[in-house]
Amino acid sequence: MNLLLLLPEDLISPDHARLTGRRLRHVREVHRAVVGEDLTVGLLGGRMGRGRVLRVDDEGLELALSLDGEPPPKLPLTLLIAVPRPKVLNRVVAAAASLGAARIVLLNAWKVEKAYWASPLMKPENLREQLLLGLEQAKDTVLPELRLARLFRPFVEDELPGLLGGGTGLLAHPGTGGVAPKVLGAPITLAIGPEGGWIEAEARSLTEAGLRPLDLGPRILRTETALAALVGRLF
Amino acid sequence: MNLLLLLPEDLISPDHARLTGRRLRHVREVHRAVVGEDLTVGLLGGRMGRGRVLRVDDEGLELALSLDGEPPPKLPLTLLIAVPRPKVLNRVVAAAASLGAARIVLLNAWKVEKAYWASPLMKPENLREQLLLGLEQAKDTVLPELRLARLFRPFVEDELPGLLGGGTGLLAHPGTGGVAPKVLGAPITLAIGPEGGWIEAEARSLTEAGLRPLDLGPRILRTETALAALVGRLF
Numbered sequence: 001m002n003l004l005l006l007l008p009e010d011l012i013s014p015d016h017a018r019l020t021g022r023r024l025r026h027v028r029e030v031h032r033a034v035v036g037e038d039l040t041v042g043l044l045g046g047r048m049g050r051g052r053v054l055r056v057d058d059e060g061l062e063l064a065l066s067l068d069g070e071p072p073p074k075l076p077l078t079l080l081i082a083v084p085r086p087k088v089l090n091r092v093v094a095a096a097a098s099l100g101a102a103r104i105v106l107l108n109a110w111k112v113e114k115a116y117w118a119s120p121l122m123k124p125e126n127l128r129e130q131l132l133l134g135l136e137q138a139k140d141t142v143l144p145e146l147r148l149a150r151l152f153r154p155f156v157e158d159e160l161p162g163l164l165g166g167g168t169g170l171l172a173h174p175g176t177g178g179v180a181p182k183v184l185g186a187p188i189t190l191a192i193g194p195e196g197g198w199i200e201a202e203a204r205s206l207t208e209a210g211l212r213p214l215d216l217g218p219r220i221l222r223t224e225t226a227l228a229a230l231v232g233r234l235f
Numbered sequence: 236m237n238l239l240l241l242l243p244e245d246l247i248s249p250d251h252a253r254l255t256g257r258r259l260r261h262v263r264e265v266h267r268a269v270v271g272e273d274l275t276v277g278l279l280g281g282r283m284g285r286g287r288v289l290r291v292d293d294e295g296l297e298l299a300l301s302l303d304g305e306p307p308p309k310l311p312l313t314l315l316i317a318v319p320r321p322k323v324l325n326r327v328v329a330a331a332a333s334l335g336a337a338r339i340v341l342l343n344a345w346k347v348e349k350a351y352w353a354s355p356l357m358k359p360e361n362l363r364e365q366l367l368l369g370l371e372q373a374k375d376t377v378l379p380e381l382r383l384a385r386l387f388r389p390f391v392e393d394e395l396p397g398l399l400g401g402g403t404g405l406l407a408h409p410g411t412g413g414v415a416p417k418v419l420g421a422p423i424t425l426a427i428g429p430e431g432g433w434i435e436a437e438a439r440s441l442t443e444a445g446l447r448p449l450d451l452g453p454r455i456l457r458t459e460t461a462l463a464a465l466v467g468r469l470f
Contacts, residue, residue, distance in 0.1 A: 002455045072453040095460050138454040218307040219373040220237045225330050225463045228456075232464030 001026055003139040004041045004051065005132055006065075011043075015065045017051065024061045033061075042141035043067060044132075071141040074102040075235050076187035078163060080149075082109040082194035084223050086119040090130045095224045096144070097134025099231045102187075103145040103163075108152045109202055111194040117150065152202065160209040164189050169211035170234075172226060173203050176213035188234055192227055236261055238283065238374040239276045240367055241300075246278075250302075252286065255295045262296055277376035278302060279367075306376040309337040310470050311422035313398060317344040317429035319458050321354040325365045330459045331379070332369025334466045337422075338380040338398075343387045344437055346429040352385065387437065395444040399424050404446035405469075407461060408438050411448035423469055427462055 004027065010017040027033050033053050041063065042048035048071055051063030079101045084092050096104050106127075108117070120126065131143050149155035160169075167187035171178075174197060191198075191206055198206070207213065214230075221229060239262065245252040262268050268288050276298065277283035283306055286298030314336045319327050331339050341362075343352070355361065366378050384390035395404075402422035406413075409432060426433075426441055433441070442448065449465075456464060 095457070098454060098456055098460060099464070100454055137457060140454065219333060219335055219375065221333055221463075222330070222372060224460070225333060228460045228463035229334070229467030232467030 001030070001136045002040065003048065003136050003141075004039050005136050005141065006041055006043045006051075006063075008044065015067075016054075017041075017063045017065055018060050019063075020060045024056075027061055028056060039063065040139065041065065041067070042071060042135075042139070044135075044141055045143065046141055047071070048139070048141055072100065072139070074142060074144070075100040075231070076167070077101045077231070077235070078103040078105065078187065078189040079227070080105045080107050080160075080189065080191040081223065081227070082107055082192065082198070083112045083116045083122070085113075085195065086116060086121045088223060089116075089119070089121050090126070092224045092227065093127055093130040093146075094134035094137065095227060097131045097140075098138035099228060100138065100140065101144050101231075103147070105147045105149055105155075105163075107149045107155060107191075109194045110152075110199045111196040122148070153205065156202075156205045156209050160189075160206075160211075164210045169209070170214045170230075171198075171203065171206045171211035172216060172230060173198055173213045174215060174218075174220065176203075176215045178213035178215045190230055190234070192223060192230070195223070236265070236371045237275065238371050238376075239274050239286065240371050240376065241276055241278045241286075241298075243279065250300045252276075252298045252300055253295050254298075259291075259296045263291060268296075274298065275374065276300065276302070277306060277370075277374070279376055280378070281376055282306070283374070283376055307335065307374070309377060309379070310335040310466070311402070312336045312466065312470070313338040313340065313422065313424040314462070315340045315342050315395075315424065315426040316458065316462070317342055317427065317433070318347045318351045318357070320348075320430065321351060321356045323458060324351075324354070324356050325361070327459045327462065328362055328365040328381075329369035329372065330462060332366045332375075333373035334463060335373065335375065336379050336466075338382070340382045340384055340390075340398075342384045342390060342426075344429045345387075345434045346431040357383075388440065391437075391440045391444050395424075395441075395446075399445045404444070405449045405465075406433075406438065406441045406446035407451060407465060408433055408448045409450060409453075409455065411438075411450045413448035413450045425465055425469070427458060427465070430458070 006017050010019045037053045038050045041051035047067040048069045049067035055062040083106050169189045171191045241252050245254045272288045273285045276286035282302040283304045284302035290297040318341050404424045406426045
């Protein structure tokens, strides 16, 4: 946690916060903060700055806030990610948020098992928690927009062309020989497939919706590794 | 596992392998391979190709091999990584191998806790296993060179200048304003700090050894995310 993210309900006045739970435990056990110390804090959806510890004990953490900085700008990036296995879902969602994507769509695909959608980790509370962890890691305060697209075809045919706008659409798809364009029109929409990849019908639908195939080379990377490598390459 | 990696001891003749253990279980339980099916296989340190299943049961997996392809080229990249927390060590090492780094140095730093070095996960057997998992993920057969540098100063002062050779050295270090050079001389050596970053004395030593500071921007990324984003940007 590189930034302590305050929620609106933590504020007891505009410059005074009180919080409990996971964040209190983290501040006590990892930061080992003491009264008088300054912590890096940010208000969810708002400004960032410092919080001076007024009190920290079993009851809670009280902070005097001085929020004078803006969060880092979001990347003009929409990520379409085929729903990963529950075991890696949390990491992928938090990584996508930490990298600064403005919008994340978790999308169905042929090789996404139905059980993935049924996982308790796909519940909105958990997904929001992972986004918050990504923001705390990256020192950001602004949640990306998160959407779940349970039906591949209606999403890709009816909604994706509109989401693309005038920007660049890219489809990570091995074996196509497509290279990353040198000059990119922002915004960028980037689609990353499931383990085992997109099936050809999906790749065709995504291409028809306006995405260009992008070949990452002979190495097959895990979703979160591919995601970060592509963001590093494109921005 | 996108490639079944065969060890020299699995070969019962140059074109015939027999294996047991983790890989047998994976092939039975995840691939659910049957007799007559072709699997993507590679020989550790050697060629890749197909292995036709001759037999698969509790006793083992027998394959007839046809190894006619070369593994993907390694990146001319040396990664200096400050030893991460045990909880993320495995993922970082496997990701570094999957990305194709030719050499990985796990390095001490001020903010690396002594307990990290004492973790059983730092044993050579485990580190090798993580490298193999990274190769199986990426469809590669060639282990990167792995070194442990328990003493920061002797490594950085005495060995690093030689390792750099005529290549480019880069030091991921927030707040320096350094940007990635447009034209890079291969090979590249890239140093990635611990959680909390390099201390200034370390950054100075690494710079004096020939690394240029590289600022990733205001977002602080987890080690494995920063690693992949940098490799994506540089190669």
